[in-house]
Amino acid sequence: MKKNYVVAGAILLSVNMFAQEQPKVDSLKNYYEIQEVNIFGKDKNEGPIHKVDVQLIQDFNKTNVVDAVNLLPGVSITQMGARNEGSILVRGFNSLRTPVFFDGIPIYTPYDGNFDLSRFTTFDIHSISVEKSLVSVQYGPNTMGGAVNIVSRNL
Secondary structure, eight states: OHHHHHHHHHHHHHHHHHOOOOOOOOTTHHHHSOOOOOOOSOSOOOOSEEEEEHHHHHHTTOOBHHHHHTTSTTEEEEEETTTTEEEEEETTBOTTTSOEEETTEEOOOTTTSOOOGGGSBSTTEEEEEEEESSOOGGGOSOOSSEEEEEEEOOO
């Protein structure tokens, strides 16, 4: 009787040694493999810059900077101060928090900081760019609302 147990145990051990484990087939494997993604678009991202150029100013017959900038979204115009100065608001911030540059040179008024933008005519202007939200550090302080740059025409 002992021999039968020993033989049966030897057969079970030999079957375990020669048995090969079958690989598990994962039907979800195809879904989790990395696939190729093609992205089509512009090579250069301009960022949040909005610009009014000469053609747009002429098409809408805008005669001063305040009226021309009013074509852009997020920019509103206002008349303010004792001298009824034409001013712009970029995202709700006035010229104290949104600096205005003419060819990269900041425009300031030493008396109260408010200046009349409607005095600048569009006759000699090439473009007006309004940067909203985050702007470069090169524009300097007080750029919470953005920055406005008026570029003159090369005559």
